[in-house]
Amino acid sequence: MNRIKINLDKRLSESHEICIGYDFQDRMGLLIAKDHPANRxxxxxxxxxxxxxxxxxxxxxxxxxxxxxxxxxxxxxxSKTMETVLGLTARLLEMGADRHSMLIALGGGVVGDLTGFVASIYMRSVPFIQIPTTLMAQVDSSIGGKTAVNLPQGKNLLGTFYQPKRIFTDLKFLETLSDEEYLNGLAEIVKYGLIDEPGFFEQLEREVRALRARSLEILEPVIERSCRIKKGVVEIDEQESGFRRILNFGHTLGHALEAASKFTLPHGKAVALGMTAASRISACCGFLPPEERERIEALIRDLGLPVRIPSDVAGPEVLGRLAMDKKKEGNELPFILLKKIGIPFMSKDVGLSLPEKILEEMAA
Ligand SMILES: NC(=O)c1ccc[n+]([C@@H]2O[C@H](COP(=O)([O-])OP(=O)(O)OC[C@H]3O[C@@H](n4cnc5c(N)ncnc54)[C@H](O)[C@@H]3O)[C@@H](O)[C@H]2O)c1
Ligand SMILES: [Zn+2]
Incomplete structure (x- = not known):
């Protein structure tokens, strides 16, 4: 088991650690008993x-x-709704949970986001621990303290910043994960490869086969490096005043594609398409060298993620969603682009006509 310390500004949150390893559920129990005393x-x-x-x-x-x-x-x-929050709260009250009780979120991003949200508001907050069981939750949602539920009007519209006391990341859980859920997590890993050191991207390129085969030997260092990249970003900008936005690479268009497909396109595939589009936009604007754009697309494709937009996702619908996003941001649509692999930056001058052209190019 390795430990990754997440150092946060004391005025906002407590620092804590990710314990990461393979098959250590017994040890988790002991550590919970020893380090996190609670009445329940x-x-x-x-x-x-x-x-x-x-x-x-x-x-x-x-x-x-x-x-x-x-x-x-x-x-x-x-289930990521206020109804579930109220249902959980009623059960917590019934069992007599109070401020000295500890919640343990065991599951994927839905469980983590929901439990974190309940923990942040139940009796004006109770402590909680994250035990992420999907690849997506292990490399992304369990780290950084964003909690949320969805509203009929849109995703993640009610939420808080609230950090867990500890994160236990056990790769053993991944053995029962479906291929689709695995790919969702891989897409986020590719994102880390594009926004941090190019060495990580190169490692992913070298290990495509092993990643597709879910080889533990390679997954361990890759997941650990992903966690380190996310924690590094969160340490600099815990509450997303700016820098943390680089984690949205591929997500502006990704979210628009997800919504336009009426959520039939899984998040990972939508983000893969969003990253492909963002790379093409970066190249078209003269930032990203064309050969790097080609390498990015090759990696996404070789990992089994799409680079072509399925024919049942309509271009105008995607643009409509982007335009809606733009309204939300006060008429600017911030896009995360790449200067090079590993060097992301935010641009507010992309507009809508270039994404439109790129979406047409990418139609299957
Ligand atoms: N808080 C954040 O910073 C953040 C970041 C990214 C995503 N998210 C949120 O995370 C959610 C997506 O997370 P997710 O992809 O983990 O989805 P999820 O929690 O719905 O899990 C996906 C599916 O896998 C199942 N599952 C979980 N662990 C399993 C295991 N070990 N073996 C077999 N099946 C398992 C779940 O029951 C579920 O059916 C979204 O709601 C998204 O908004 C939050
Ligand atoms: Zn994502």
């Missing part, structure tokens, strides 16, 4: 993860003599 522990999880890991983890904590209970809700993005 509540594991919050979704219906899938509960079946796979929730019940056994509950038993492990019980064997250590900890007072622990488990709450579950139906798996899926559809």
């Amino acid at each position: 522990y509540v594991i919050v999880t979704d219906s899938n993860v509960s079946q796979l890991y929730g019940r056994t983890f509950l038993e492990k904590l019980k064997e250590l003599g900890l007072p622990v209970e488990l709450l579950e809700f139906p798996a899926g993005e559809g």
Whole structure:
């Protein structure tokens, strides 16, 4: 098990660490008992993860003599709502959870975002621990303290910045992950390869085969490096005043594509297309050298992610979504572009006609 320290500004949040390794659930229990005393522990999880890991983890904590209970809700993005928050809150009150209780988010990004949100507001906040079980949650959503639920009007519209006490990242969980969920996480890893040291991008290029085969030997260092990149960004700009926005690389167009497909396009594929488009825009504006743009597309394609927009996603619908985003930002649409692989920057002068042209080029 390795440890990655996340150093945060004391005035905002407490520093904490990511414990990362393979198959160390017993050790997690011991560390929770030793380092995070509480009058009650509540594991919050979704219906899938509960079946796979929730019940056994509950038993492990019980064997250590900890007072622990488990709450579950139906798996899926559809549960990331205020109804689920209110349902969980009612159950917490029923069991007598108070400010000295500890929530444990065991699951993917939906569980993490929701549990973090409840922890940040229940009785004016209770501590929580993240145990991410998807690749996406391990390299992205469990780190950085953004919590949220969706509203009918849009995704992540209610939320807080609230840091966990600790993050336990066990690669063993990934063995039961579907290919689609695995690809969702890989897309975020490619994003880190593009916004940080070019050496990481080169490592991903070299290890395409092993990554596709989910080889642990390569996944371990790749996940650890991804966590280090995200934590580095969060340390500089915890509450997203500016710099943290580089993590949105590929996401402006990605979100528009996701919405235009009525969410039939999974997040990872949408982000892969968004990164392809952002690279093409960067090259068209004369920033990114054409050969680097080609390498980026080759990596995305070789990992099994798309670089062509499916025919059932309509270009005008995507542009409409982008224009809506633009209104939200006070008539500017900030795009994260690349000067080179590893050197992202924010541009507000992209407009809509260049993305329109690029979307046409990328239509399958
Ligand atoms: N807070 C942040 O900074 C941040 C960053 C990125 C994404 N997010 C949020 O994260 C969410 C997406 O996260 P996600 O992709 O993990 O989705 P998810 O939590 O819905 O998990 C995907 C699916 O995998 C299942 N699952 C989880 N772990 C498993 C395992 N080990 N084996 C088999 N199945 C497993 C889940 O039950 C679910 O059906 C979105 O709501 C997004 O907004 C938040
Ligand atoms: Zn993403």
